[in-house]
Amino acid sequence: MSLLLNTPLGALADNARVAWRGIAANKLRSGLTMLGVVIGVATVIALLSIGNGARASIEGRINQTGSNLLFVRAGFAQNGGRVQGGGGGADTLTLADATAIADPNEVPSAVNVAPEFQQRTQLIQGNVNVNSQIRGVTPIFLDAYTLSVGEGRFIEDGDVRRRGNVVVLGSTTATDLFGDVDPLGQKIKANLPGSNGGVAQLTVVGVLTAVGTSTISGNPDSTAYVPLSTAQLKLFGGRNRTGQPTVSLITVVATAGGSAAAKTEIDTLLRRRHGLTADANADFNVTSQEDLLTLASDVTRTLTLFLGAIAAISLLVGGIGIMNIMLVSVTERTREIGIRKAVGARRVDILSQFLIEAIVLSGIGGALGVGLGYGVSKGVNLSGLMTTSVTTSSVVMAVTFALVVGLASGIYPARRAAAMKPIDALRYE
């Protein structure tokens, strides 16, 4: 101990003790100063974790369907990029187009090609009446969207060939129509649009396992699946003027990493088949999952930036709070410095005392803020509202800022007062 006393380290320890006593003797002031740091740091960490969580969740949802999916729709991509048509609104995409895309010589980057014809209509079971999305599909659909059958079976090639009156229900549609009753083998009616009350009778042959999330081409749980040919030719008017069966959406599964290539290949193929030159407006529209992912990333990045800006403002307000407390107490502190100088404190003693004090206050406040921010982030997570993830960079940024503001606002008045003559500091008002 006595050895240590004569070293600069001993003097530093002494100043640290003095600083700690100063903090302990002024609990309200110390508490308020820390509060500014705590709130600022906690806000940054919590908000940025929410922003990052939102991004991860959106990207995860899109990735769930696979990033190598492409969607070919009928319709015109106009100059503004608006897509016309969709669910049977335009009839420029034919089954023959889908068959051509499936030809490996034409589109080598395509693995699976799932043409479909979709439209909404009323499904009736007993006295239950549900408006549902009907998707006329081929067996390949199940693989393209990585769905699985819960009970019974999916649409099969034979169903498509003979335009079978069979239906496979999404889990939500099944519950809506049948409640607790087992739907397998039951019959339901589907309203035929534009037929003045005509209906088609369909037999339920399967129910899909619940997915829980929507994809960009609809919610697979609240959909009813029928054979493509049944949808085109029996339920809805799925022929164009030349009598060709049309489709409303062709889902193409590209090879891994082949999404962009597939897009170009499909574009070239369909332009040729539709007799369009390369610079003409296309009567179809190819969107890749990758495009959507990029778009969603842009959106969430903007969201994170926005939350970050709010967080930065709160950090700034917290910083101003710290400065305020420090500067308001400057009169008392200046007198304190005067007293200390009068009894023999050197300038460096005063400065190191205040430096240590500011470091301790901002440090403790920063640590509490990190804890609180983590807590809020975890709370949001547990509440089930959204998943959040705290990033190291936000913690580092927030704590650094708090330390800098704490130090600057603590040291600035101390520096000025330490340079005063003791009598001026004692008389400071």
Next chain:
Amino acid sequence: MIELEDITKVYPMGGEVLRALDGVSLSVPRGEWLAIMGPSGCGKSTLLNIIGCLDTPTSGRYRLNGQAVDGLDDGALAAVRNRSIGYVFQNFNLLPRTPALRQVMLPLQYRHGGQMISGAEQEARARAALDWVGLADRADHVPSELSGGQRQRVAIARALVNEPTILVADEPTGNLDSRSGADILRLFESLYKDRQMTILVVTHDEEIAAHAGRTIRMRDGRIVHEEK
């Protein structure tokens, strides 16, 4: 031994200058009790602050125990304030919300180099000083829990804890009732007689002046009268 030679102190006041001290020369031998009196604004406090190294003169020479004070740097001046001079102020100048014992330990914490002492030793010396002023049982009290007289006695204990040779006191009884003032005066008597300290007191109180070995009277920044 305090030697002042032609000390002036000038404050800029708006466009004019205020001459707080106008060529003061004064010599105070070791062990003397000197009272400085005079009307408000005569420069007596300024003189005391310069002697106590709390303030610096505009011009003139100041030697303390044979050493020129004018050229000392911040560290050396701090050492002079720490070891050679004890201060007592009219308004006590105690740290708020700090117990008496800590107040008295303060000068001990600012000893540097080979003069540093351990925390236990600091506390023991501070307790002894508090005991000497009759406040051993108030060591844990903060200023707001003490009467004016007690606060001033804490301040005196703080001024003495480093055993300086000089005590400077600016109106030490100015904020006290007459009984507390008499207590303080008795302590000064003891320091003067038993410890042979050099005491400089700025006061309006003729009674204190009567105890002093010498009294100087000031007016307009000059010493105008001197009596033994």
